[in-house]
Amino acid sequence: MSTSNPSSPAAASSAHPRPTQTKIFVHASSPQNPVDIAGIIAQHEVFAPLPPSNDPSYATLKAALPRRPVALILHGVLAHKDQIYHKKLVDALPIDSFRFDFRANHETPGSWGMAKFGDDVDDLRAVIMFLRERYNYSIELIVGHSRGSIVGWAYYARFAEAMRVDPEEDIPLWASVAGRWRMAGIHKRDAEFNAGFAKEGVYRWKVRVAGQDREVIVRPEDVEAFAKFPMEQTVRNFPADTDCLILHGTADKTVPTCDAAGYVNTLTGPGRRPGSCQLCLIEDADHNLRGKFDEVVEAIVSWRQSRLAARAAPEEAAQRAGLPAAAAAPSTGEAMERTWRQSTDSKVRL
Numbered sequence: 001m002s003t004s005n006p007s008s009p010a011a012a013s014s015a016h017p018r019p020t021q022t023k024i025f026v027h028a029s030s031p032q033n034p035v036d037i038a039g040i041i042a043q044h045e046v047f048a049p050l051p052p053s054n055d056p057s058y059a060t061l062k063a064a065l066p067r068r069p070v071a072l073i074l075h076g077v078l079a080h081k082d083q084i085y086h087k088k089l090v091d092a093l094p095i096d097s098f099r100f101d102f103r104a105n106h107e108t109p110g111s112w113g114m115a116k117f118g119d120d121v122d123d124l125r126a127v128i129m130f131l132r133e134r135y136n137y138s139i140e141l142i143v144g145h146s147r148g149s150i151v152g153w154a155y156y157a158r159f160a161e162a163m164r165v166d167p168e169e170d171i172p173l174w175a176s177v178a179g180r181w182r183m184a185g186i187h188k189r190d191a192e193f194n195a196g197f198a199k200e201g202v203y204r205w206k207v208r209v210a211g212q213d214r215e216v217i218v219r220p221e222d223v224e225a226f227a228k229f230p231m232e233q234t235v236r237n238f239p240a241d242t243d244c245l246i247l248h249g250t251a252d253k254t255v256p257t258c259d260a261a262g263y264v265n266t267l268t269g270p271g272r273r274p275g276s277c278q279l280c281l282i283e284d285a286d287h288n289l290r291g292k293f294d295e296v297v298e299a300i301v302s303w304r305q306s307r308l309a310a311r312a313a314p315e316e317a318a319q320r321a322g323l324p325a326a327a328a329a330p331s332t333g334e335a336m337e338r339t340w341r342q343s344t345d346s347k348v349r350l
Contacts, residue, residue, distance in 0.1 A: 018091050019044045026100070028126035030119075037123055038107035039100030040081060041135075042090045049134040062136055069140035070131055073099035074124070074148030076178075076288075078207045078214065080106035084145065085293040092297045093304075095140060100127060102151075104216075106209060112216050115225035120151040121158060132168070141173040141304060146255070146287065149179030150229070157237035164239060173307060175245040175300050178287050180255045181262030184227045193223055235266050241320050243276045243307045247299060249285025249292065257281065273319050275310060278303060 019042035026037040050061050071093055075083045081099040090097050102120050103110030113119070131137040144152035152174060162169040180186075196203030196218075203218040238244070244267060248260040260279060267277035280299045285292040310316055 016044065016094055019096065020046050021090070022046075026127050026130045028103070028123055030122050030126075033103070033110065033119065033122075035103045035108060035110045035123070037100050037103065037127060038081070039098055039127065042097045042099075044094070044096060047135075050136065053133055065136045067136055067138050069095045070135075070137040071095055071097040071141040071143065072124070072127065072139060073097060074142065074144035074151055075099070075102070075105070076146030076148055078105065078112075078205070078209055078216065079146075080210045082210070084288050084290075085296045088293050088297045089143065089300060092301050093141075096137070098127065098131060102148075114216075114218050114222035115229065117150060117154050117229065120147075121154050124151060124155050125159075138168075139171045141175070142171060143175040143177065143300060144179070145177040146179065149176040150231070152176060153179070153231070153234050153238070156239060156242065157234045160237050160239045163241070170239075171242065172311065173243050173245075173304060175247060175303070176263065177247045177296070178249065178252055178255055178289070179246070179259070179263065181231055181259035183229045183231050185256070185259070186223060186226050190223075193218060193220075232262070232266065235263060238267065240271065240273075243278075243311070245278050245280060245300065245303045247280045247282065247296065249282045249287065249289055251284050252287045254287035273316065275307075 021040050021042045023038065023040050026039060028035050028037055047065070050065065051058055073081070073086050073089060075081055075086070081101050086099055090099065100123075101108040102123050104112030108123075110119070128139055131139065142152050142155075144150075153176065156163075156171070156174060159169060163171065193203045197220055201219075204215050205218050206213070206215045208214065244263075246260050246263045248255075248257050250257050260281070264277060264279050280303070282289060282292050282295050282299070285295070289296050311320070
């Protein structure tokens with residue numbers, strides 16, 4: 001939990017002008033499900049994108065374009081790019097950002113599926129490749145809420161080896177917000193789902209998204225596929241060189257707060273750098289962090305700043321490079337205690 005201080009989002013946004021925001025579309029050229037992804041790029045210094053890579057001038061123009069860091073913001077289930085804290089985070093971050101609608105959400109067309117996480121990972125990959133190729137961006141940070149958290153973990157697991165061997169693939173910072181660990185917990189909604197299954201074989205999930213009513217279909221096999229998603233194995237494949245923030249509200253009734261412990265327990269054991277996984281609990285915050293957006297944004301922005309500083313320190317840089325450590329690796333308990341102390345020191349209090 002964090003309290004108001006000079007590094008609050010209001011203070012952060014006053015330290016730099018609000019970025020210029022432009023809607024763009026990214027083509028995801030999946031052979032079976034091509035789609036144009038709607039997103040908003042926020043730039044502190046506006047510059048024109050590069051031409052397609054097959055343009056004769058591409059290599060020359062890219063060589064002359066400075067490499068800039070960018071943050072990606074991923075929304076939750078049946079939501080949209082401007083949901084909850086997203087716009088406040090865009091304004092508070094000192095780097096450029098890109099937020100977008102996953103396929104079959106808001107302004108991006110496509111077929112929605114409760115457990116189609118692979119499609120979402122493909123969308124994220126298309127966005128990353130586009131930003132690297134057309135804007136020469138380096139992806140520094142990804143922030144994922146709820147379903148967006150699942151997608152982020154899945155992306156890191158899928159490309160963990162590429163990140164290990166290719167510096168251009170590396171994404172050093174990852175913030176998981178209100179992420180589900182025990183995927184089988186979805187069965188707590190079985191009474192709701194089963195009423196629809198018994199009546200017509202499907203459950204009609206009705207929601208209101210960006211001011212518009214929406215209905216999607218959930219089938220029994222969708223619920224089972226969701227419940228069986230291998231979250232623990234996915235997180236075990238998380239790149240050792242990446243830092244993560246686990247953020248959760250203490251009043252979350254959709255995904256219990258205790259789910260955050262699964263991530264922390266997995267990512268603070270031997271072999272992980274002390275402080276590379278940190279936990280932040282937002283007191284009285286529900287699943288969508290309503291009424292707590294400023295605290296959420298402050299936690300993410302402060303954590304980013306502290307981890308970038310830590311990663312630049314010689315001792316940690318040596319650890320990430322695989323050089324011998326000066327002392328033995330701490331136990332899980334020691335790592336968690338040190339993580340707690342570092343979090344409180346950086347005003348992201350547990």
